[in-house]
Amino acid sequence: MLFAGLAREVGNAPSPAGGSRRLRRLPGPFGGGGGPSWRNYAMGLVFGLGAMAVRLGSSPIVGEGRALPTFFLGVAAAACLGGVGPAIATLGVMLAASPWFPSPPGSEAAVGGATAMGLGLYALSGGGVAYVGGRVRRSLARCELARQVAGLQADERLRAARVEEERLLREQVDLRETAEGQSRRLEDLLREVREKNAFLTAILRQVPAGLLVAESGTARILLCNDEAGRISRGSIRPGLPVDLEGADGLIGRRSDGSTYGPDDWPLARTLRDGEAVADEEIELEFSDGERRRVSVSSGPAVDESGRPIAAVAALLDVTARRAAEDGLVDSERRFRQLAEAVTQVVYITRPDDSIAFLNGRWFDYTGASRDHVEVKDAWLAAIHPDDVPVVLGARARSKEAGGATEIEYRIRGRDGSYRWFLGRSIWVRDESGALTSRIGTATDIDDQKRAERAARFLADAGARLAALTDAETALREVARLAVPAFADWCAVDVMDARGGLRRVVAAHDERDPAWVVETISHRYRLRPDMPQGIFEVLATRRPSLVSDLTDDHLRAAARNEEHLTALRAFAPRSYMCIPLVGREGVLGALSFATTRSGRRYDRDDLGLAVDLGARAAVALENARLYDRLREADRRKDDFLATLAHELRNPMAPISNAVSILRFKGSADPDSRWAHDVIDRQVSHLVRLVDDLLDVSRITRDKLELRPDRMDLALAVADAVEIARPAVDAREQDLRIDIAPGPIPMVADRTRLAQAIANLLDNASKFSDRGAAIDLHVAREGDRADVRVTDRGAGIAADQLPRVFDMFAQFAPVLERSQGGLGIGLALARGLVELHGGTIEAMSPGPGRGSTFVVRLPLDAGVADARPSPATQPQPGVDETARARVLVVDDSEDIAESLGRLLSLHGCEVHLAFDGETAFRMAGSIRPDFAVLDIGLPGMNGYQVAEAIRNEPWGRDIILIAVTGWGRANDRRRSAEAGFDHHLVKPVEASALAEIIADPTSTYP
Structure with a gap:
């Protein structure tokens, strides 16, 4: 029963009170439970063992008869601390260990059978102790629990109070921190607002646009920056209604x-209706009449809810x-008007071309559509x-x-x-230098080009025609x-002597088929009855122009189907025909046609063709006149040559006779005179004839020089020898001054002496008898100067430029006592210039004499110079003796x-x-020399020479031509016939004797 009650007590032990926090539990099996139950039982075991230890330790004091009472202390301790369960466990341990503790003598335990009873009593007592200890513990536990519950409740109330206090403190701290933070934030916001306001103010001052801000509530302007005030000249300002x-x-x-009403201003419309205005242009007119154009943009400012606030x-x-x-629009308009008004094509391209x-000029000319040019580079077509x-x-x-x-x-074109x-x-x-556009023009220069081509064509044609002397060329x-x-x-037809047409030339494009050119240019002529054809042009002397030839024209022109x-x-x-009309009538016609080029002749082309025809007619007439002039000049040359020949023939016997008389000598002074x-x-007569022929040769550029390396002094000496007879005849004093030292040059000694002699002869003729004449020769650097000075008639200043002209005479015919043909100075200038020199005449005036200066380059540049032959002594009788000479001339004298003379x-x-007699005699006598005249009856001199050269015996005969013909072609002709020498009548005996003495000599 006892153990059952203890078990119930253990099972009904109260649990800790619930609460917001966990209650502390008492240890032991009878407690409310705390830690694990094994701990309580372990605690009971410990208490039991402790009690036994105490008993064992106190045996000397308490004696061995009282062992169990000390165990009750262990059970009581286990019951109070661990609960009923641990106390019973402690009791069980002690009961189990009691046999080890002997009972004192006389006790119940010492009597047999009393031990079990004692142990039972001990167990019962121990159980009671355990129960009582457990109850005590429960009471203590309940008290503790109550105390704890009260404490917990107090703690909870305290905690709640503290939590509330803490909350209130925290709220106060939060409020303080919030207030401080808000204060700081407000200060930051105020500072930021001030900074942003300053920044905004700076921006508003610098921004190049006027800014206005109006408030919705008051409908007044809150903000107006400086630019807005400047634009409005102060008329708009803060506080002004919108x-x-x-x-x-x-x-x-x-x-x-139209003018703006009060509600029409953009700011008012935006504030009233929320309208956003973009780039609305307003012309502001001020009270003084000034006007400004302003572009205005406005918009609403809304809050977070979208409500307009400004x-x-x-x-x-x-x-x-x-x-x-x-101005740009006006300029653009003027540019376009100008661009459309000009005749040039005007264009503007972008950088991408x-x-x-x-x-419009482009479209008018090309016929292209305006849409066509939108395609890049389409205009290139x-x-x-x-x-x-x-x-x-170029682009x-x-x-x-x-x-x-x-x-x-x-x-x-179109x-x-x-x-x-x-x-x-x-x-x-x-401004940055980047290319933005290209402006260009295209000017029609076709007419100018055609005019230039025409001018060049006419200039070239004129120059060519002027330079040509052959008519057909x-x-x-x-x-x-x-x-x-x-x-x-182009075809050229000329009138022949019988009045017919003769085609001179038909020029054509090289690509034309040959049979076509042959057919139309040479085989067939245009029909005489063709309208506007060549025969009509020749008959009317008026040019013809057919700009567009049709098949009808071709039919009218064709002679047959071919x-x-x-x-x-x-x-x-196109076709044009131009008559060639000269002073003597119609000379022919020029015909022009276009084919492949597609060119259409117009009136301008006709004018050019007429001009060309006129030039061609002049050239044709000039060529014919030149032919006549050339024929006349040839006849003149023939006349001069014939005249010289005929003059030389009578002079030859006279000269020979004088030479014979001089050779024989005479004591009679009158005979010698x-x-x-x-x-x-x-x-003198021979010189006149020679000068006349030489001048003719020079004017026709036919005089040939025979240049030698020589000293100028030799030519001067020859000139003095030539002029000496005339000077001595007038008893004049010829003073010669030749600079010392050689004056080498390359020149024709004979021709140079002839030029200087002419100057001396001129000085002698125009000087008084007994007057002095100076001849000065000097070397001046790279040239030689020959100066002839007289003190005679002098030359007027206006006559100096003409003094070297052909046949120049400066005195009336009846007053000219000096004689002469007026060709000496002209011949002198021609001969000097052939040597690369110059000649100049100077005179202070009439009656004061004159000076002629010849300047010759030392390196005269005359090509093919040959060394001068060594001077040969004059041949005497011994050198010419025993020479067999055949003399042939049709003039017996x-x-x-x-x-x-030769004898x-x-x-x-x-x-x-x-000639025949000469040839027979030559074959019979076999002469060493044959002196032949050219103009012989029967066989002429050339034929006789050729016949002699063809004979074996005649190949070694020295043939000498002695004739009045002395031109260069005459000399070439005689050389070709086989002559060894060519002498011009009258022949000087010394020259002929020199050749006979030395047949290899080169006497001119």
């Missing part, structure tokens, strides 16, 4: 001229910009294919250089024909120049006089007076 009432008479006008407006002064734009503007690379290359170069360019190219244009363009740059040159510069086909087929294959497009007079006059020199002379 309807701008009180804006100092400010008036706003729209672009149509309106903001931006004002931009566009007065200058609008003025510039208006696309077309930005192209005036109108450029001539040959010129496209030129245009593109690329100008773009690379960013500069101007100028080129010429051809553009196709009719398919091409015309020349001059293209000029220049690139435009912006001149006409061929005209046709050659005309194709292809002016025509694709001719018509050729004309159609030739396909002429007569001999001298005859000799001088014959020499000449033959006999020359024979006698005096010791020659064996045989005479003949015709």
Whole structure:
């Protein structure tokens, strides 16, 4: 029963009170439970063992008879601390260990059978102790629980109070921190607002636009920056209503001229209706009449809910910009008007070479549509294919250089024909230097080009025609120049002596088929009855122009079907025929036609052709006149040569006779005087004839020099020898001053001596008897000067430029006592200039004498110079003795006089007076020398010489031509016939004797 109650007590032990926090439980099985139950039982075991230990330890004191009472202390301790369960476990341990503790003698335990009872009592007592201890513990536990519950409740109330206190403290701290934070944030916000306000103010001052801010509640302007005040000239200011009432008479006008009402201003509309205004242009008119154009944009400012709270407006002064734009628009309008008014093509391209503007001239000329040019480079289709690379290359170069360019190219017109244009363009740059556009023009220069070509053509034709002296060559040159510069086909026909037409030339395009050219140019002529044809032109002397040839024209011109087929294959497009009219009438006609070039002749082309025809007619007449002049000049030369020949023939026997008389000598002074007079006059006559022929040769550029290396002093000595007889005859004093030292040069000694002699002869003729004449020769650097000074008649200043002219005479015929033909000075100048020198005449005036200066280069530059032969001594009788000479001349006086002269020199002379006789005598006598006249009856001198050379015996005979013909071609002809020497009558005996003495000599 006891154990059952204990078990119930254990099972009904109260649990800790619930609460917000866990209650501390008492240890032991009867407690409310705390830690694990094994701990309580372990505690009971410990208490039991402790009690036994105490009993064992206190045995000496309490004795061995009282063992169990100490165990009750362990059970009680276990019951109080661990509960009933641990106390019973402790009791069980102690009961189990009791046999080890002996009972004292006399006790119940010592008596047999009393031990079990004692143990039972002990167990019962121990159980009671355990129960009582458990109850005590429960009471203590309940008290503790109550205390704990009360404590917990107090703690909970305290905790709640503390939590509330803490909450209140935290709220106070939070409020304080919030207040401090808000204060700091407010200060930060105020500082930020001030900074932003300063920043905004700075921006508003610097922004180039006027800004206005109006409040919705008051509908008044809150903010107006400086630019807005400047734009409005102070009329708009903060505090002003948005309807701008009180804006100092400010008036706003729209672009149509209407004025703004109070509710029409953009800021008012935005504030009232929330309207967003963009770039509304207003013209502000102030009270003094000034006007400004302002671009206004405005919009609403809303809060988070989207409710309008303000309106903001931006004002931009566009007065200058609008003025510039208006000026630009006006300039653009004027540019377009100008571009459309000019005759040139005007264009503007973008940097990518696309077309930005192209005036109407392009479309009018090319026939292209305006949409067509929107395609990049589509305009190139109108450029001539040959010129496209030129245009593109020039465009690329100008773009690379960013500069101007100028080129010429051809553009196709709406009719398919091409015309020349001059293209000029220049690139435009912006402020940064970048290319923005290219402005260019194309000027029609086709007429100018045609005029230039025509001018060049006429100039070339005129120059060629003027330079040509052969008539037919001149006409061929005209046709050659005309194709292809002016025509694709050009024919020249001239009138013959019988009045018919003769085709001189027909020039054509090389691509024309040969059979076509042959047929239309040579086989067939145009029909005489063809309208506007060549025969009508010749008959009327009026030019003909057919701009567009049709098949009807070809039919009218063709002589038969073959001719018509050729004309159609030739396909002429335009035709002109120009008469060649001269002073003597119609000379012929020029015909022009175009084929492949597609050119259509017009009135301008006709004018050019007429001009060319006039020049061709003049050239043709000039060529014919030149032919006549050339024939007259040839006849003149023949006349002079014949005259010289006929004059020399009678002079030859006279000269020979005088030489014979001088050779024989005479003691009679009168005879010697007569001999001298005859000799001088014959020499003078010979010189006159020679000068006349030499001048003729010089004027015809036929005088040949025979240059040698020589000393100028030799030529001067020869000249003095030539002029000495005339000087001595007038008893004049010829003073000669030749600088010491050689004066080497390359010159024709004979011709140079002839020129200086002419100057001396001129000085002698125009000086008084007994006057002095100075001849000064000096070397001046790289030239030699020959100066002839006289003190005679002098020369007037106006006559000096003409003193060297041919046949110049400065005194009336009846007053000229000096004689002469007036050719000596002209001949002197010609001979000096042939040597590369100059000649100059100077005179202080009439009656004061004159000076002639010859300047010769030391390196005269005369080519093919040959060394001068060594001076040979004059041959005497011994050198010429025993020479067999055949003298042949049709003039018996000449033959006999020359024979006698040669006989005096010791020659064996045989005479003949015709060619056949001369040839027979030569074959029989086999002469060493044969002196032959050229103009012989029967066989002439050339034929006799050729016949002699053809004979074996005649190859070694020295043949000497002695004739009055002394021209260069005469000398060449004699050399070709086989003559060894060519002498001109009258022959000097010394010259002939020199040849006989030395046949290898080169006497001129």
